[in-house]
Amino acid sequence: MSSVKDKLRAFSDSSLFLPVVALAVLLAFNAIFVDGFLTISLTEDGRLYGRMIDILNRSCSLVILALGMTFVIATAGIDISVGAVVAISAAVVCTLLGGRGDGVAETPLALAMLAAVGVGILCGAWNGLLVAKFKIQAMVATLILMTAGRGIAQLMTEGQIITVYYKPFAYISGVIPGNILPTNIFIALAMVLLVAFLMKKTSIGLFIQSVGINPTAARYAGINVTMVIFLVYAFSGFCAGVSGLIESSLIRAADANNAGLNMEMDAILAVALGGTLLSGGKFYIGGSVIGAVTIQTLTTTMYALGVSSDQLPVVKAIAVIAICLIQSKKAQEMFAAWKERNRGGSKSLSQGSGSTGTKAVNEA
């Protein structure tokens, strides 16, 4: 019994505890108030179907964006251009495939996808160049692409919403016949595994943290700070490129005005919910992933409860405030103190001196 208790205790100390609890509470709320929330059924053509699957499907692009954003934020930077890069990537892939009504692709799908991701990386590299090499503040540097990006996407699509009729394009965010889950879930999973591999088998995590905590000391320890910062922005661009594929495949179209709109904010929020401080340093990939799923769950829940999309931001804001408060430093201190009291309740030493302290104050 005690070993289970110890494990529980260790988990409650870990950085993942609060993000997981936040998500669990949200899921529990759903399970109670949303009919059939937990039901997952099999359709006739052998696909899994249900609200939970839906949430996973919809959260994929945010999860991927949050991965890139986590690294950027860990270096004490920020990338507010990812939403626009999603639009650019969507525009690239849809323009290349073309909107031919007979459902024929003008460019092979693989090539078009590669080009979209490549353009994403290019956008990230541009941000990286501005921030790492020219030392422009990250917020300003990425603001450039944030504002210009949608214009670039418009130019590519010539101001049209390009709808792609080529069927396999829908498979990116849909189910490939014979499979049971949408493909983008596998893409997101692959991205998470890639990052986990990088964390486990390379020192990039250590370098990113060092740069985020103390860039001067990192430089004196021989770390190529410029390169590390450049790489995290390039990677963030890569993530945005992949997200662009998923987003455009969901609606089978490139909508330069709306694709990835405000997603940078959701991605930053996901990272914050995951426990990574915006001031940089220590980061929590697992937390960011859970944070992204939490945000999507929240959105889906609101739709399920019949909240209109106009009012959605208000409800979302309230939920976010609650989650942020729970995770705030002050609340964590209070939580830790509460745990300490429960743990060491029998030890009179701390309690005794504590009361003398208060008495002394009263006298003074």
Added chain:
Amino acid sequence: MEQPVLLEMRHIDKVFPGVRALSNVDFTLRAGEIHSLMGENGAGKSTLVKVLTGVYQRDGGTISLLGKRISPKTPKEAQEAGISTVYQEVNLCKNLTVAENIFIGREPRKHGFIDWATINKRAAELLDSLGVHIDVTKTLDHYSVAVQQMIAIARAIDIEAKILILDEPTSSLDEQETQQLFRIIRMLQKQGLGIIFISHFLEQIYELCDHITVLRNGELVGAYEVEKLPRLELIAKMVGKDLNAVKHMDDFAEKSVPQEEVFLEADHIGEVGQLADVALKLHKGEVVGFAGLLGSGRTETAEILFGAHQPTKGQLKVKGKPVQFGSPMGAMRERIAFCPEDRKTAGIIGDLSVRENIILAMQAKDGMFHHIPYSKQVEIADKYIDLLKIKVSDRDQLIKNLSGGNQQKAIIARWLATKPELLILDEPTRGIDVGTKTEIQKMAIELAKKQGMAVVFISSEMDEMTRTCSKLMVMRDRRKVAELTGDEVNSENVMRAIAGGASS
């Protein structure tokens, strides 16, 4: 004629997770007394001060100020009770004027508006009374650190302080500035303030203070009158060894004898605006000191040798082969290591563990795709924690929670792990307790002797330089002015070289 007791701290306990930082410590301060708190790093000096100033809450014991029990919960409460602190790093706002800095947060008002005339007038009067005659309407960054320190003191005492705590106030001051500060401290003493003075400089303690309270490992060793406590005895009490052992601490190991082979040669290097001209040879197995005043170009030379700055003239040669580093990594590939002067801003990565801090340079050198496996990291970290006697609760403790001396050792460990042939130590002993200081000096000599490493030792403390180094390069005004070897290495020669002939 005993002065009345100002402050009495009795049976103070403070526990941090896993560490008993203070246990049953007593401290008494009388009015008109300059009292020093002494102890090695980690002995509990700062913790005791922080308990007093309300930064930490004590876990047991009592504090009374003028017979009245107090229990400050925040620094502000402590200040209101009359306990003011001036920290090592001046914490004033550089872009505000002197007068604004003195009155920030408690500006006198007239009809609801800030009364600038009064502020400026009172600030000038206050500083005049301390013998500091400056323009109070200029912003703070017009003045030297020493003057800023005095402004901080002025601010502290104007808040009706009864007790003034000075935490390492002299560590960035030169001799003259220190004397000026001492004059002010003595003046405040005469006015009946109780002053707690914390410093690592023994000479200053003996010059200024009348009482010493010694702490060791969070416990009280005793409180003494300065006249009755010879220096050696004080050190013995601080490190907890008997007197004889300490006497031999100063019997230094023989200096290292340089080998024939030259490791690095700097052929009249310079950098525009940073360094005028330096030519030197570093032999293997040699401890070379860079002597000179602050700003004389010591650090600038070291940074060029490490590739952190690029020389704009001259040529560096490693083992006779011309090199251009381009970056610290370039120097590291030639097996050069550098512990920078400012431990906090350029040395430690605070939020990483001791283990990660130790393997960092090695990992950077190996490249990010040759990740050192965890087990190997542990092995390396443990080896150096053991070798350098770094005091940690465990290797995964955050480095920012170590004491200054142990942080410094961890940074040295980071570089030793890269197996360097040239180790540059820039002010490795600043702000570090006597025991660790000696350890680091000895280590520098041992590395040169046993491993044939070339070591560059930079320090502002003359006697540690003359004790440790077999060669001294003396610098003035960003250029090399003398080189002393063998018997020439002594304080007098260095002084003479620094003072110079014609230019002074």
